[in-house]
Amino acid sequence: MTLLVAHGLRKAFGGVEAVVDVGFAVAPGEVVALIGPNGAGKSTCFNMLNGQLAPDGGTIRLGGENIAGRPPRAIARLGVGRTFQITATFASMRVRENVQAALQSFAGKSYGLWRSADTLYRDEALALLARVGMEDQAERPCGTLAYGDLKRVELAVALAGRPRLLLMDEPTAGMAPVERLALMALTASLARREQIGVLFTEHDMDTVFAHADRILVLDRGRLIAEGSPDAVRNDPTVRRVYLGAGTMYGEQA
Amino acid sequence: MDRRHVLKIGGAAAAALAAPRAMAQAREPIRIGELNSYKVFAAFLEPYKKGMDLAVDEVNAAGGALGRPIEIVVRDDNGQPGDAVRLAEELLTRERVSMLMGTFASHVGLAVSSFAKERKVPFLASEPLSDKIVWEQGNRYTFRLRASTYMQTAMLVPDAVRVAKRRWAIVYPNYEYGQSATAAFKKLMLARQPNIEFVAEQAPPLGRIEAGPVAAALQAARPEAIFSSLFGPDLSRFVREGTTRGLFRNVEVFNLLAGEPEYLDPLLDEAPVGWYVTGYPWQDIKTPEHDRFLAAYQTKFRDYPRLGSVVGYAAVIGAAEAIRKAGSLEPEKIVDAMKGLAHSTPFGRIVYRTLDHQSTMGAYVGRIGLRNGKGVMTDWRYADGADYLPPDAEVRSLRPPE
Amino acid sequence: MSDLFADILIQFLNGLAGASSLFLVAAGLSLIFGVTRIVNFAHGALFMLGLYLAWSLIDLFGRSTLLGFWGGVLAAALCVGAIGVVIEIVVLRRIYKAPELFQLLATFALVLIIKDAVLFFWGAEELLGPRAPGLRGAVEIFGRRFPEYDLLLIAAGPLVLGLLWLLLHRTRYGIFVRAATQDREMLAALGTDERRLFTSVFFLGAFLAGLGGALQIPREPAQLSLDLAVISDAFVVVVVGGMGSIGGAFLAALLIAQAKALCIALGDVSMFGTVVSFSKLTLVVEFAIMAAVLVLRPWGLLGKPLALARGAGASAAPLDPPGPLFWPASFVVLVLLALAPLGGDRYLLVLMGDIAVFALFAVSLHFLMGPGGLVSFGHAAYFGLGSYAAALVFLRLDLPAEAALLAAPLAGGAAALLFGWFCVRLSGVYLAMLTLAFAQIAWSVVFQWNDATGGSNGLIGLWPAGALKDRTLYFWATLVLCAGGIFFLWRTVHAPFGLALRAARDQPMRAEAVGIDTRRVQWVAFALSGAFAGLAGGLFAFAKGSISPDTLGVARSVDGLAMVLLGGVQTLTGPVLGAAVFTWLQDEIARNTEYWRAILGFAILALVLAFPHGLGGALKRLRGAA
Numbered sequence A: 001m002t003l004l005v006a007h008g009l010r011k012a013f014g015g016v017e018a019v020v021d022v023g024f025a026v027a028p029g030e031v032v033a034l035i036g037p038n039g040a041g042k043s044t045c046f047n048m049l050n051g052q053l054a055p056d057g058g059t060i061r062l063g064g065e066n067i068a069g070r071p072p073r074a075i076a077r078l079g080v081g082r083t084f085q086i087t088a089t090f091a092s093m094r095v096r097e098n099v100q101a102a103l104q105s106f107a108g109k110s111y112g113l114w115r116s117a118d119t120l121y122r123d124e125a126l127a128l129l130a131r132v133g134m135e136d137q138a139e140r141p142c143g144t145l146a147y148g149d150l151k152r153v154e155l156a157v158a159l160a161g162r163p164r165l166l167l168m169d170e171p172t173a174g175m176a177p178v179e180r181l182a183l184m185a186l187t188a189s190l191a192r193r194e195q196i197g198v199l200f201t202e203h204d205m206d207t208v209f210a211h212a213d214r215i216l217v218l219d220r221g222r223l224i225a226e227g228s229p230d231a232v233r234n235d236p237t238v239r240r241v242y243l244g245a246g247t248m249y250g251e252q253a
Numbered sequence B: 001m002d003r004r005h006v007l008k009i010g011g012a013a014a015a016a017l018a019a020p021r022a023m024a025q026a027r028e029p030i031r032i033g034e035l036n037s038y039k040v041f042a043a044f045l046e047p048y049k050k051g052m053d054l055a056v057d058e059v060n061a062a063g064g065a066l067g068r069p070i071e072i073v074v075r076d077d078n079g080q081p082g083d084a085v086r087l088a089e090e091l092l093t094r095e096r097v098s099m100l101m102g103t104f105a106s107h108v109g110l111a112v113s114s115f116a117k118e119r120k121v122p123f124l125a126s127e128p129l130s131d132k133i134v135w136e137q138g139n140r141y142t143f144r145l146r147a148s149t150y151m152q153t154a155m156l157v158p159d160a161v162r163v164a165k166r167r168w169a170i171v172y173p174n175y176e177y178g179q180s181a182t183a184a185f186k187k188l189m190l191a192r193q194p195n196i197e198f199v200a201e202q203a204p205p206l207g208r209i210e211a212g213p214v215a216a217a218l219q220a221a222r223p224e225a226i227f228s229s230l231f232g233p234d235l236s237r238f239v240r241e242g243t244t245r246g247l248f249r250n251v252e253v254f255n256l257l258a259g260e261p262e263y264l265d266p267l268l269d270e271a272p273v274g275w276y277v278t279g280y281p282w283q284d285i286k287t288p289e290h291d292r293f294l295a296a297y298q299t300k301f302r303d304y305p306r307l308g309s310v311v312g313y314a315a316v317i318g319a320a321e322a323i324r325k326a327g328s329l330e331p332e333k334i335v336d337a338m339k340g341l342a343h344s345t346p347f348g349r350i351v352y353r354t355l356d357h358q359s360t361m362g363a364y365v366g367r368i369g370l371r372n373g374k375g376v377m378t379d380w381r382y383a384d385g386a387d388y389l390p391p392d393a394e395v396r397s398l399r400p401p402e
Numbered sequence C: 001m002s003d004l005f006a007d008i009l010i011q012f013l014n015g016l017a018g019a020s021s022l023f024l025v026a027a028g029l030s031l032i033f034g035v036t037r038i039v040n041f042a043h044g045a046l047f048m049l050g051l052y053l054a055w056s057l058i059d060l061f062g063r064s065t066l067l068g069f070w071g072g073v074l075a076a077a078l079c080v081g082a083i084g085v086v087i088e089i090v091v092l093r094r095i096y097k098a099p100e101l102f103q104l105l106a107t108f109a110l111v112l113i114i115k116d117a118v119l120f121f122w123g124a125e126e127l128l129g130p131r132a133p134g135l136r137g138a139v140e141i142f143g144r145r146f147p148e149y150d151l152l153l154i155a156a157g158p159l160v161l162g163l164l165w166l167l168l169h170r171t172r173y174g175i176f177v178r179a180a181t182q183d184r185e186m187l188a189a190l191g192t193d194e195r196r197l198f199t200s201v202f203f204l205g206a207f208l209a210g211l212g213g214a215l216q217i218p219r220e221p222a223q224l225s226l227d228l229a230v231i232s233d234a235f236v237v238v239v240v241g242g243m244g245s246i247g248g249a250f251l252a253a254l255l256i257a258q259a260k261a262l263c264i265a266l267g268d269v270s271m272f273g274t275v276v277s278f279s280k281l282t283l284v285v286e287f288a289i290m291a292a293v294l295v296l297r298p299w300g301l302l303g304k305p306l307a308l309a310r311g312a313g314a315s316a317a318p319l320d321p322p323g324p325l326f327w328p329a330s331f332v333v334l335v336l337l338a339l340a341p342l343g344g345d346r347y348l349l350v351l352m353g354d355i356a357v358f359a360l361f362a363v364s365l366h367f368l369m370g371p372g373g374l375v376s377f378g379h380a381a382y383f384g385l386g387s388y389a390a391a392l393v394f395l396r397l398d399l400p401a402e403a404a405l406l407a408a409p410l411a412g413g414a415a416a417l418l419f420g421w422f423c424v425r426l427s428g429v430y431l432a433m434l435t436l437a438f439a440q441i442a443w444s445v446v447f448q449w450n451d452a453t454g455g456s457n458g459l460i461g462l463w464p465a466g467a468l469k470d471r472t473l474y475f476w477a478t479l480v481l482c483a484g485g486i487f488f489l490w491r492t493v494h495a496p497f498g499l500a501l502r503a504a505r506d507q508p509m510r511a512e513a514v515g516i517d518t519r520r521v522q523w524v525a526f527a528l529s530g531a532f533a534g535l536a537g538g539l540f541a542f543a544k545g546s547i548s549p550d551t552l553g554v555a556r557s558v559d560g561l562a563m564v565l566l567g568g569v570q571t572l573t574g575p576v577l578g579a580a581v582f583t584w585l586q587d588e589i590a591r592n593t594e595y596w597r598a599i600l601g602f603a604i605l606a607l608v609l610a611f612p613h614g615l616g617g618a619l620k621r622l623r624g625a626a
Helices: A042-049 A072-077 A095-106 A122-131 A147-159 A177-194 A205-211 A229-233 A236-245 B003-010 B012-018 B042-061 B081-093 B106-119 B149-162 B176-192 B211-220 B232-244 B261-270 B288-301 B307-326 B331-338 B392-398 C002-036 C043-061 C066-090 C100-122 C148-170 C172-182 C184-190 C194-215 C226-241 C246-266 C278-283 C285-296 C326-343 C346-369 C380-396 C401-423 C428-448 C471-494 C496-506 C508-513 C518-544 C554-567 C574-592 C596-610 C614-625
Strands: A004-013 A016-026 A031-035 A057-062 A080-083 A165-169 A197-201 A214-219 A222-227 B030-036 B070-076 B099-102 B123-125 B142-144 B167-171 B197-202 B225-228 B252-259 B276-279 B342-345 B348-351 B363-371 B374-383 C138-141 C144-147 C268-271 C274-277
Touching: A004 A042, A016 A042, A016 A057, A016 A197, A016 A222, A031 A042, A031 A177, A031 A205, A042 A165, A042 A197, A072 A080, A072 C508, A080 A147, A095 A122, A095 A147, A095 C496, A122 A147, A147 A165, A147 A177, A165 A177, A177 A197, A177 A205, A205 A229, A214 A229, A214 A236, A222 A229, A222 A236, B030 B042, B030 B081, B030 B307, B042 B070, B042 B261, B042 B288, B042 B307, B070 B081, B070 B307, B070 C574, B081 B099, B081 B106, B081 C346, B081 C518, B081 C574, B099 B106, B099 B307, B106 B123, B106 B142, B106 B176, B123 B307, B149 B176, B149 B225, B149 B252, B149 B276, B149 B363, B167 B176, B167 B211, B197 B211, B211 B232, B211 C002, B211 C144, B211 C246, B232 B261, B232 C144, B252 B261, B252 B363, B261 B276, B261 B307, B261 B374, B276 B374, B288 B307, B307 B331, B307 B342, C002 C043, C002 C138, C002 C144, C002 C148, C002 C172, C002 C194, C002 C226, C002 C246, C043 C066, C043 C100, C043 C194, C043 C226, C066 C194, C100 C226, C100 C554, C100 C596, C138 C148, C144 C148, C148 C172, C148 C194, C148 C246, C172 C184, C172 C194, C226 C246, C226 C285, C226 C428, C246 C278, C246 C285, C268 C278, C274 C278, C278 C285, C278 C428, C285 C401, C285 C428, C326 C346, C326 C471, C346 C471, C346 C518, C346 C554, C346 C574, C380 C401, C380 C428, C380 C518, C380 C554, C401 C428, C401 C518, C428 C554, C471 C496, C471 C518, C496 C508, C496 C518, C508 C518, C554 C574, C554 C596, C554 C614, C574 C596, C574 C614
Parallel strands: A031 A197, A031 A214, A080 A165, A165 A197, B030 B070, B030 B099, B099 B123, B123 B142, B167 B197, B167 B225, B225 B252, B252 B276
Antiparallel strands: A004 A016, A004 A057, A214 A222, B276 B363, B342 B348, B363 B374, C138 C144, C268 C274
16 A cells, blocks of 8 residues: 555646656655755655645645645645755744644644643653654753754654654755764654655765665656665666766765 | 832832822912823914913913912823823823813814813813814813814805805815815805805825825816815915916915914915915004004014914913803813803904803904015904804704703 | 816826835835845934925025025935934944844834924924925926926936936946845855945935935925825835835836826716715825735735745744743732722823723734734724724614623724735735735725714714723723733733744744644734734723724824834733833823923833843843843
């Protein structure tokens, strides 16, 4: 049973085709990477999945339901969690409140005007923070956190909606190498343990090849390769595309 | 509960108010509370204040009232009815004034008049022109000094009929004063000259006239005569644009208030000669009352009086006379004394009518001329307010029963 | 037929002259905003100063000579530019880092100071300036006389536009200015001295304001109410054109001036059996245009989306729930306030009643501005509509005041629902200006609709009968309702709704990604805020016994902003403190000095410079340090 099936996705901006006839699938518990050189259409693809952009054509089925063109919050409520390329947390709140705000929203309690938000889902929030290793910093204001910690808070917030699918846009951008591997290891283990499908874009090939079960390669809006890390690494088309843009994993040193 | 204690906890807002009040003294002056929009309508109200000062000097030199000197406690209402009502309360409770006077804009005047009725305290509305203050919204406690919008309009009507023009254009500031003046003018003119035709009507926002377009729009209607109730900066702009564009050539113009020094003087040598106006030709009035007033004013302030000076002066004299006549500071007695109160002013003797609490103070009606590069009124006459009020029965039907 | 054509042509030329005048003021405002992001509320005051200075300098140089006149105009504009430099160096430079709206408060203080300075130096009487030598008369155009000077003005607008374009696009200085307007990081990369750039832009902007004023000398008498009249015009033009866009400002000026001229030209028109007075529409036409433009084009005609934070709260400190002693302590304060009337001072009662009403008003505004990050420049609309609703129910339906008061929050809330629906689709200054536009439209309806609202006179005789006739009881009722409203809004800030609202302010995308409907949350916040502002308005109506269109005028909105900013946006108690201090200062100073405006201005300026985080913020820091 697949979790997410995209089929025939298309998007053009002012006549320039950004994504052309892209289709792929993600299964529960599977960690899938979406890679490609700059301008390949990764972000456009991603933004159609999370609802930021409406596709010009094609379908996006989540558990059988077509979600193409729905607003982000509706998609979120169907069980799609999300992290952002540039971390987006609620800077004026404490770490715990970030997660509580998400929990309260998913529980449909955001229009509660009277009862204190401070205690509502407090324990659940702390438990989620524990899962990403942030329970010690639960009371710190988000505005004062280190970058790597913010990423983990984002992950906890994304998990608050009990997602079936996690969309992570460059989850490790701007992090130190050690932190990168730790975050992705955490993500992958969560995904496998809880059967969450993960789709992520990434520039860092170490991370991609270390943690992805499967890799999708985009170039100029088209899906040019798909398969296991080994298959993709040896794919001649991929090698040609990446020749100018840098070297593939395993060819260095 | 100890009051000081309450105040301390009441916060900074209350702290400064706790200053002990001086104990009443034997010859403590009689206090009269005066509310006005001194900053908003400064051109009129600065001379007004001087007029009040002069009157206080004179009243006290003559022994004051009830054997005590009088004192005016002045508050600036900021042109806001809400502030005016709050300050009226302050004047009553903190300053212990015996009556209220003043106000300029009609809505502020009406708000204070409503307050006066609620608190049962006499209020002498000196300047607001709204007819409603003594008619539709009149009450037992409110009296008004100045000739109202209706009265001043009525004063211009005889000349407007006499010039025998059919096509009239009207321009007025878009608020109650301008609307009432226009309505009164139309009504009075239609009654006397049924074939009159109103060919254009412009209602620019108060203080914001687009004089060029307004003048052009009036011109496009080819009027033979214009009735205007513009004043202040609106009037200056209108005069200049209209003159440049030739709007007033071969057109008779009637303009309420434009002969008042407050609005005529800023025009300097561009004062529109030949306009029919109400106003105050202070240079040329030769009556004993006015001579005395003029001399005293010029001696004290080294300046000539404006209309505001006369209004401020007459209001204080009226208040003092009312207290003298009442023989007491009891509000109801002062109110009773105000009814039918007669006293002298620089414009002559006036009476506060028992019927509607309107004073019979009149205005000067004439035409604008130029003398030594300054606008003056020529061919003027004094129009006694008593002669320009509707019949008593009509007034009675307008006023709510007490 | 040719007569009609000539009339139309003349009105078109009038519109062009008006457009030039509008553009000259707006250009400087737009420039300053674009570069420094400061919404310069004192721009109208600088215009007024230009007019007064021109009057004096022309008098000094010789009224009737060509050199005297034009020398005076130019010198006046340069003086105003120099004053702008002083303002920038002495005041604004110190607070660029303060929350955005704080600069607005500082420039508001400058308005008060400049007004009293002008009153002090030039007096209260309006001053009609000289006509321009050589351009005194009129030219004949199709048999109509059109002022020569207006022809000059028609040329001046495009001329200044062209010069500005050259300056911005053909000089090195222009590169810096455009970089600052469009891309701050690029400015840093260019390695320019930001301080000098800001100072010079302030000079240029102030110079243009002064020039705009000075050039009006033959058309407009110098008088004290010009500052606010002009600033509102200029804001509208800048926003309609798109903030920071000089070309947009020109287009907007053209649109607005022509619309006004058209309304005046139409005059009274019979339509469907009634007479519609188009000339009366000039009261509101610019705001109607602004509302329409902003609804259709959220960044103005030629503006670009600005990466401008919505409120001042994006980097705010966490808003923790109050400690265990807060509510008991608040209750004690409330009880003590309630005991105040027992001291027997009736005026204290009235003043404290006013403070309570304005505190609720300020807290309702803060609810939007702080946690919501939605700045409202037209909050008085809800206050005023609430007071009118209560008054109309009381007078027309003859219901007791207790029942009529119910109508106040309903009306305020309903108006906020209506206006808010459009407003939450915008952000930043545009949102603020749309709230202002709606407020002005509401004001003009109340002002015009004589039969229902009493027009400019308003409604009087709103004195409650029955239990509330007693002023002490009324004070207690006011205190309980205001405290209750404040309590409710504070609870709401700490409730899940408050969290969602803050989330929508901090990171709208993130909030959407966790399922929060940010627009709807903000819309509900508008309605709640409007309802409580309306309640404050209802209480105000019965406290004063009368209301007038001023109740929903710009001045009250500005007062509300001043209270919130003075108290501090970042704390909940700040607005209450701000309302108390502002109301008390105004009352106390106004009674003791003639130049109360200037003193209030200096007081605000001192507070702004000393406590750039507001009084509430300062107290919080003090507590934190202790």
